[in-house]
Amino acid sequence: MQRKRMVARQISGRGIRDAKVIAAMGKVQREAFVSPGMRERAYDDSPLPIAAGQTISQPYIVAYMIEALNLQGGEKVLEIGAGSGYAAAVLAEIAGTVYAIERIGELARTAVQSLKSQGYDNVHIMHSDGTRGWEEHAPFDVILVSAGAPVVPEDLKSQLAVGGRMVVPVGHTKGVQELLRIMNRGDGKFDQEELAAVRFVPLVGEQGWDEEDDSTKEG
Numbered sequence: 001m002q003r004k005r006m007v008a009r010q011i012s013g014r015g016i017r018d019a020k021v022i023a024a025m026g027k028v029q030r031e032a033f034v035s036p037g038m039r040e041r042a043y044d045d046s047p048l049p050i051a052a053g054q055t056i057s058q059p060y061i062v063a064y065m066i067e068a069l070n071l072q073g074g075e076k077v078l079e080i081g082a083g084s085g086y087a088a089a090v091l092a093e094i095a096g097t098v099y100a101i102e103r104i105g106e107l108a109r110t111a112v113q114s115l116k117s118q119g120y121d122n123v124h125i126m127h128s129d130g131t132r133g134w135e136e137h138a139p140f141d142v143i144l145v146s147a148g149a150p151v152v153p154e155d156l157k158s159q160l161a162v163g164g165r166m167v168v169p170v171g172h173t174k175g176v177q178e179l180l181r182i183m184n185r186g187d188g189k190f191d192q193e194e195l196a197a198v199r200f201v202p203l204v205g206e207q208g209w210d211e212e213d214d215s216t217k218e219g
């Protein structure tokens with residue numbers, strides 16, 4: 001089975017150790033989240049194009065980010081940049097409830113359908129600018145930002161529970177970022193670690209990059 005081989009080679013084989021993450025990657029049907037013409041490539045070791053010039057992240061990077069969030073099970077999670085809904089599905093296998101925000105309507109609608117068809121009833125998708133978070137459901141135990149930000153959005157920091165973790169790619173240019181892990185220590189104190197150099201599509205919004213010079217904009 002392609003998925004089993006993907007997990008063996010790209011996930012366990014490359015150093016992912018968290019059994020919950022490995023099990024979730026082995027369970028989520030990635031082919032249900034890529035466009036129909038891309039199904040044969042669903043388990044490739046690479047990101048793949050989805051609608052509106054965006055991408056579904058490489059399986060390894062999804063596993064790497066989720067492992068870095070150190071989920072134990074049952075958490076309330078916020079994802080910014082739901083895209084295809086694939087990472088939200090992996091999160092939903094481990095956590096309690098996943099709230100995911102996507103700024104492109106077409107992608108948000110497709111993600112809702114894909115997640116529903118796969119039976120995920122613990123994922124809630126909102127079509128909005130995710131840089132402002134989802135105040136109504138805050139605080140979150142864990143926040144995953146799946147697009148590259150110029151700085152860590154302040155609203156996301158303020159919606160992170162004490163003891164909560166956020167993983168976010170941050171870079172001064174749009175093409176390349178440093179993956180950061182931020183931990184809320186309480187009393188307004190945050191620990192910050194650099195995990196790896198990564199490449200994500202830009203986070204576009206009020207506390208992200210400007211829409212005007214967004215090369216990935218629709219139309």
Ligand code: SAH
Nearest residue numbers: 056081083084086087102103130203204205
């Ligand atoms: N996690 C996704 C990867 C999507 S790529 C998956 O598994 O498929 C990043 C996504 O972030 C894109 O779909 C892009 O439209 C979205 N995005 C960019 N800026 C955003 C913002 N401010 N709020 C919400 N989504 C945003």
